[in-house]
Amino acid sequence: YEEENIDEEEHDLIIESIEEVDPEGRSFGKLSEDEDSFYAGAVPDAPELKLGKRKNLDELMQAKGNEFVGSYGRDEFDEFKARMSEDFFAESDDAIRKGDHQAEIRTENRVFGDADEELERLKQQISQETGLVDPNSDAGFEEEVVEDEEEDLEGYSIDEDGVEWFEDEDGYWWYREEGQDDWQPYDD
Template identity: 50%
Template structure:
């Protein structure tokens, strides 16, 4: 397994931060929907943004910036409260019997979506939120695959400590995509089969055998690989 170099940074740029992924999803919503359907998607998306904030994947400033962009594409010019606003309700009249918000702290979305008798009345629940997360993950996979197919990564090369080039960018792409998917909470099916050329010792040291049969190792916590000399 060669040291991950420029190509890893390239894929990381495609994936972006949660803020970037949300903005990318918003652009797709603007392209795919119009009229009342677009208005409904905007309302759903705002709730996804709020849950992402509650999970501390974006900060309050990023939240407010996204709200500005949602208002720009909303067909009726609907306004959404900012966290810095003095408004008492986050979702206005979209939620029946919605409790007033204490703006001094963050409020969990599930709490907002429960009526006073404890019944869950909101139309946007966990299933739809997970559907949005899955959609954003699929968008990333598609874009990264298209970038690889178009050759955008060809100027990036993975090298071992001996400065030999290994064309294993597809393996690196799969590894990084799997890592990003796990961070986004999306289940990834593991590919079957064992790789005899790579293993990890009990002390965390990684071992990798190149195509010439030479072994390399990388101590736990380090980025560089070293040739193994018997």
């Protein structure tokens, strides 16, 4: 390094390789210290930690009585809250006077305990009386599934190797090999 054949970084790399193979485990000074002293292990001027009994955070945060506890921002926030409340009440009073409000109906979203059971019973009764098929019943569901399957089979097939083939509405063929999630375009 002193003869200017190597730079600081190369010097430090050589020193590190020497330290790794040193049988006594010695460390030598490096020219460029990239480590921050905060992360280097021993922090200079760091106070010794007092590791005693555990402290309760709530107790630590409570005022002991002899320190100043300021109200910076608290007064401003209370004023803001009061001003916003006054504005809100003034606007809502104006809306009520003008008739621009909607009446609140307390029972509008009320749910009764047996409402769902009664609704299902009523649906079944109506479907029996009219002769219509209940769309939520199992029989109607099976018929719809069969119809959907017939529609899906048009332009769709699986060959003997398990490859799925699909023809889109533009007439292009796509395939998907067994176990794959993505469709690939078929090129002639």
